[in-house]
Amino acid sequence: MAALLVAGFVGLFSETALNIALGQLSQIFQVDPTTIQWLATGYFLTLGILIPVTGILMQKFTTRQMFMTSVLLTIIGTALAATASTFGMLLTGRIIQAAGLAINLPLTQNVIFAIYPPHKRGGAMGVMGLVMLAGPALGPTIAGLILDTLSWNWIFWVQVPFLLFSLIFGLKYLPNVNEIRKVSIDVFSVILSTIGFGGIVYGFSVSGVNGWTSSTVLGSIIIGLVAVILFAARQMKMETPMMNLRAFKYPMFVLGVFMSFITFFNMLSMLVILPMYMQMALLIAAFTTGLILLPGSLLNCILAPTIGRLFDKYGPKAVITPGTILVAVSYAIFTQFGTETSLWMIVLTFIVMMLGIGAVLASTQTNTLNSLPKQYYPDGIAITQTIQQVAGAVGIAVMVSLLSAKQTSYLAIAANELPQSAVAGSSFVFTIGLVLAVINLVLSLFMKKPAN
Template sequence: MSQPIKKTPILAAFLIAGFVGLFSETALNMALGQLVIELGVEHTTIQWLTTGYLLTLGILVPISGLLIQKFTTRQLFLTSLIFSIIGTIIAGLAPTFAFLLMARIVQAIGTAILLPLMFNTVLLIFPIEKRGSAMGVMGLVIMFAPAISPTVSGIILEYLTWHWIFWTTLPFLVFALIFGYFYMQNVNELTHPKIDVLSVIFSSIGFGGIVYGFSVAGDKGWSSSIVIIALAAGVIGLALFAWRQNNMEKPMINLKVLKYPMFTLGLIAVFIAFMCILSTMILLPLYLQTGLALATFAAGLVLLPGGIINGIFSPIVGRLFDNYGAKVLVMPGFILIGIAFVFFMQIDQQTSQLTIIVLHSVMMIGVSLVMAPAQTNGLNQLPRHLYPDGTALMNTLQQVSGAIGTAVAITIMSSAQASFVTEQGASASSVDAFIYGVQTSFKYAIALAVIGIILSFFIKGKQQTAKQSN
């Protein structure tokens, strides 16, 4: 690191690549119904395009801490872009479901390398008093990309084929690769740790089993033997992984990060917030299209203002964090999320689109107040040598929480729907039953927000965390 670190080009390269990667993660969701018809597969099969992506992330992200210590920043960044580009090209050309699934897995490999590397690099190149602003800008990318993807993919599907979801993103990925080739610098310290095969196996079974079990639970049901076996294997795998890490001199993920209270609190807060986001991102599009009978494009437009507002607020929140700390942001954030859920619990066929826009925007403001501050505050408490472990664990649990949030939301909705039909009998309207299911899901989502509010009482203020980090 003889040459001075140029922070702005490095951050710009990550933001461009991260935006496209996270956009691709959710953009295809709007096309799943169309893909069922075009590719001639069942709904349960097409969900593998999402499940396979999440599963790949759940398996590979935990290994990222090891990769960051074994390869340079530049090597990993360029490798992640190459995987993303190859996956995008395969997807754009995919003639069958098998090709498209393979493409999604290749794309996910790129994202699994990129996200932890991005967080770790920000921690290394920005001083502690500037990290909030940097994380806020990253929050803009992390939340804004999936927020606008339904609208953009809705426009694409209105006028073009689903292949163009991938062809549209390809030029941006190529630009990010070229930009990174010239401007990305090596900032990480290489320790060249040995790859422990048992750790990789236990991690893959543990995180992979949990992600897969929750991902298919909404479709197969919690009593399915596949779901039970996957979750049981996941729990056993995680227990063996934790045991293995605690008994190694140089673990794959150093679980000593959990001994830092503010990191653990931040981890849980981000976990809860991500569950809230993902459950809402699955419930609201379904409600808009089934309950309010909106077209795909129109449903995407209703959710667009919330994504834009979140994008605007994220950098502002980052600067507020640098000045005031996490405590004064995270608590109001969870309160706003809870308030939005209370009103979402009452939506029906008569609810106006404007009401949904306002409530979704309030929730997204709350999310911006929670995500970056909780994440940055937690990672700030770690010593420098534990940054790769902290970022790997936090990014892994985000993927796990996404799978759990989606599965729980769908399961509660389906169960409530069925009970409504049973109680009402033949007179039950399918739309009324569906809306009742959505309302019930939001009731349980309120509990998540309440847990988040309670946790926020234990987050320390700026002066306290400054003393602790010193």
């Protein structure tokens, strides 16, 4: 577990760490903001394309083969990015890194469900939840500190020792825990999955730059949706599908997928919108912004295993419903933030928010997968992980574009009032987050512990 979780942390850290350096990298490589954004878009796109395929790969290859491929891809991608002398080289490194993470995330969940009995999975998934929250949350803070003292290359170099530890530890301790089956990979399903999930993620990712009415954005999303529908129809007709969508016949699984989508949509967009609010409305430096968010992230890391054990002891509703309440309360407070909001208030509200997300995230995933029979685990994991990555990409794109649109309409009425326009935009977005959080709260009331 240590080998898998350390590699996963590095991949998720890398997902957000580079965001803070995009402006600087745009100048270094002399590319425009639209092009530099591909360092983030390409990462999400690779995850969206590859994660759906991992469900079948985990049935075809051993745990150790999948693990070795995952870590070696991440090491190669990280080294390539760290030594990049051109933008193309850096982007290639990012895509190879993301390919490693795309294998690691489903593999880690699959190992947890293979080696832990149901009554201990909550604790194990709690630790994985720690990794899934700490990686993206700590990324901007640590990257900001590195950029203040060293060159951008060190954002990648600091990852290498952890990856080497993961590789050595995994070689020594990681056994083969999955059941190998003779499955053939349907090429047409892979093509439909790639076009479908890739098209949706790409369309939403470039919407902020191209605008929602752009033919590229609308075309990508429509083609993506059509391909996903065709992919789903094909899977239902196949005897051994690439992704077994029959998992959706279990009501608790469907409920969990909906809740996971909302949680990731809100969480990843909030990790972008909140720093934007602080930098534009309160005029705080990027590194200080990261420090303000640090206590919430760290406290969540400390409490994640405990939350997992509470899930094992008291069941899903006792942990998830209070978590959704904390998230909703936090969003309600966020909507009231203005240009004079105290920093301690932001720190405190973010701590409450992260505690709520920590309670919801891992527990929902555990309960969602517990509701499936064992043979559906690889498919259930591939489905939930794909949904989460799509939700993150869509959430960031939708919320940032809504923030920008609200800002623009405010500035049209009151020119030169940039901080107030940022408040108006972020308050509007936080209100949408609040509505989604309340929906999640209502859904959590129907959550039950699976019988199996």
